[in-house]
Amino acid sequence: MRQFGFWFPVIILLVVAGIFWATRDMMPLEVVRVLMTVSIGVAGILLLRRRGAPAMLGIILIVGALWVAQPGVLAGKGEVKMLPASKAAVEQATQQGKPVMLVFSADWCPFCRQLERETLTDGEVARLAQQFVVFRVDMTSSSLPPETAELAKKYGAEGLPTVAFVDSRGEWLQDLTLVGYEPPRAFAQRMRRVLQP
Template structure:
């Protein structure tokens, strides 16, 4: 949210967005305070259930944290296993209990539903792994799709060469610790049509994982707050700010904008790019 507000460059948009956020978070607390606690639920066994639910949420948080370091298939399998165990815990272990009330019955049925959802996810992932592997064979990792640049001077030299070849340029800011970058590389850069287009244009990548002086200078030059961000330059090496991409971008959107600029530049120059 802060990255999008910063990129917009609008002070009033920032004030409005952050004020709305603070009001949205604060109004429920104000209402509870005004009610003098009358609207708060009473203590009971439900508090133990809340504690147990948050325990599984913490396991889910652990899976989310390791997301950048393991494969997409492994993450899906871990989520499936977590859901299955949650179903077993909340429903399966209570089978031996007496179904004395409707509440107990609902717990049992809910547990079995959760187990079925987890099993469906696991089976779907195992069946889909072959398709994912085939997709990964099409996709050579980002190292082969992009030419790395490490400084402003490197980028300027690269843009000069691209201008001589009459090629538009895509600059991709990434980092090892960037979770959204992994999603972008996994879901967007695996598009066959996009990979084919990359072969016709100049694609460069700035890895700002170290956040050293060169990385900071490169980001500062273009007002970049962090990855993933993609900049698109025309054949003269000028950034087309209306085409700037922040965050995860769909392959179709990126493909459309690149082709649009490529065709536009071809008409201006009177040549085929």
């Protein structure tokens, strides 16, 4: 029985890495990446001290830790490039006949972070977003600048996150406005509806 005692710290470290992954919306993604890399890497190093199958598993865990350490691995497959929002920039984009997506978000909002990490990093969502001018409207401050408050009022951003769509004719598509989190597949369908003529 004593020979299996070396597994205990390894299992604890892997459970800790899993906890970091499960709570990734509560901390910055870079912190999660570092903590997961360290947990998985140390578990792998502990197993390397053994022979046979445990050592092989240790090598696999170390390779996994190096993979997790790469920027962007935990974030997803794509990236939606968001411009800082201003009334003039939004008006200019709508006058050019381009569809617009306004993402009303705040740093303190867990569902905003989840939307940005899981949905807006999805490959299909990122591909569709290339057909939009995408703005991030920062709602972090408790006292919003007048221009930000005006955009929030105009596009009905009463809860966070809110994603408002303006079609290529400059019309706000109120029925397609999203309030809250939405998984990538459903969000991509919403974007396709905006792009339909």
